[in-house]
Amino acid sequence: MKEKILQELKSHAGFYISGEEISGSLQVSRTAVWKYINQLKDMGYVIESQTKKGYRLVESPDSLLPQEMKGNINTEVIGQNLKFFEQVDSTNLYAKRIAEGGFEDGTVIMADEQLNGRGRMGRTWASPKGKGIWMTIMLKPKISPADASKVTLLTACAVCKAIEEISGLYTQIKWPNDIVLNGKKLCGILTEMSAEIDEINYLIIGIGVNVNIDLEDFPHELQAIATSIKIEKGDMIIRKELAAAIINNFERYYKGFIMTGSIKDYINEYKERSAILGKEVRVTSSTLELQGTVVDISEEGQLQLELCDGSIKEIISGEVSVRGLTGYIS
Numbered sequence: 376m377k378e379k380i381l382q383e384l385k386s387h388a389g390f391y392i393s394g395e396e397i398s399g400s401l402q403v404s405r406t407a408v409w410k411y412i413n414q415l416k417d418m419g420y421v422i423e424s425q426t427k428k429g430y431r432l433v434e435s436p437d438s439l440l441p442q443e444m445k446g447n448i449n450t451e452v453i454g455q456n457l458k459f460f461e462q463v464d465s466t467n468l469y470a471k472r473i474a475e476g477g478f479e480d481g482t483v484i485m486a487d488e489q490l491n492g493r494g495r496m497g498r499t500w501a502s503p504k505g506k507g508i509w510m511t512i513m514l515k516p517k518i519s520p521a522d523a524s525k526v527t528l529l530t531a532c533a534v535c536k537a538i539e540e541i542s543g544l545y546t547q548i549k550w551p552n553d554i555v556l557n558g559k560k561l562c563g564i565l566t567e568m569s570a571e572i573d574e575i576n577y578l579i580i581g582i583g584v585n586v587n588i589d590l591e592d593f594p595h596e597l598q599a600i601a602t603s604i605k606i607e608k609g610d611m612i613i614r615k616e617l618a619a620a621i622i623n624n625f626e627r628y629y630k631g632f633i634m635t636g637s638i639k640d641y642i643n644e645y646k647e648r649s650a651i652l653g654k655e656v657r658v659t660s661s662t663l664e665l666q667g668t669v670v671d672i673s674e675e676g677q678l679q680l681e682l683c684d685g686s687i688k689e690i691i692s693g694e695v696s697v698r699g700l701t702g703y704i705s
């Protein structure tokens with residue numbers, strides 16, 4: 376209902392609309408209208424109220440409500456169904472809960488705050504209120520489960536492109552799922568899926584971008600390794616514009632991948648943005664620990680690591696730490 380009332384206010388573009396008119400067109404009591412107007416004010420909407428005239432929307436906050444987002448989205452599928460929460464445990468967890476019951480391909484879940492934001496392998500993802508983009512794209516791709524990791528790679532390209540469009544900042548990618556700026560993490564991507572041996576039931580892509588976060592908003596242990604667009608640019612950006620740019624770019628990259636079944640059109644872009652190509656790294660996973668030099672990233676999205684004996688090892692998944700002056704840094 377809150378969304379519908381906001382729609383009414385917006386459709387009057389700066390003019391007053393009476394409580395009576397809203398209550399009549401939406402079939403709710405005037406007290407309910409007043410209550411929802413107050414909720415919108417709490418969310419940062421500046422709404423003037425005058426006896427006899429009613430309500431007038433003066434200013435909208437940097438909100439990710441679907442009504443705010445829709446004007447900036449120009450896709451056919453991705454984000455056509457948008458769900459927004461002021462607070463959620465995790466947009467990926469929510470997506471998984473609803474996925475089994477069926478969903479519209481391209482559904483996007485967004486939240487202003489996550490109480491249990493998640494990284495890979497059960498790690499936590501700091502998601503302070505109103506300062507980032509915490510979103511999940513829900514997909515039903517007709518691809519082999521083996522190709523799912525390619526979607527992480529193209530997502531990274533799409534997010535970098537969107538960040539560049541909106542903020543002018545050139546970001547790099549640390550294979551497979553980190554977007555970094557000046558050596559610090561700006562965005563993480565968490566791809567999860569439910570699959571049979573040869574087909575995917577659903578694929579969900581969680582994207583967390585630190586947008587208007589100040590250094591002191593990060594938990595102490597992240598302050599040396601995390602950054603945000605605001606910290607790097609020195610300026611706030613409008614989250615809904617970036618969120619829409621991510622959705623728009625994602626659809627373009629994803630459509631290309633689904634049509635060709637390959638990421639060959641994007642791999643050069645991915646490599647150009649790579650923060651680790653040519654560098655000495657350590658790769659760890661639950662089954663391996665290797666050191667070597669990254670010599671390539673294949674069209675399959677695999678890391679090609681040259682080991683000290685000159686042999687090349689292909690790596691499908693793992694954690695990468697880069698060798699710096701003080702040792703290996705994650």
Ligand code: BT5
Nearest residue numbers: 465466467492493494495498500501510563564581583601
């Ligand atoms: C990731 O995991 O980088 C994936 C993060 C995905 C977050 C999105 S937000 C929307 C959706 N819903 C979710 O619940 N998750 C997704 P990983 O590579 O495992 O990195 C996690 C590590 O990054 C943590 O252990 C911290 O060291 C660090 N970290 C946590 N929060 C961070 C933040 N906000 N910015 C930068 N680094 C962070």
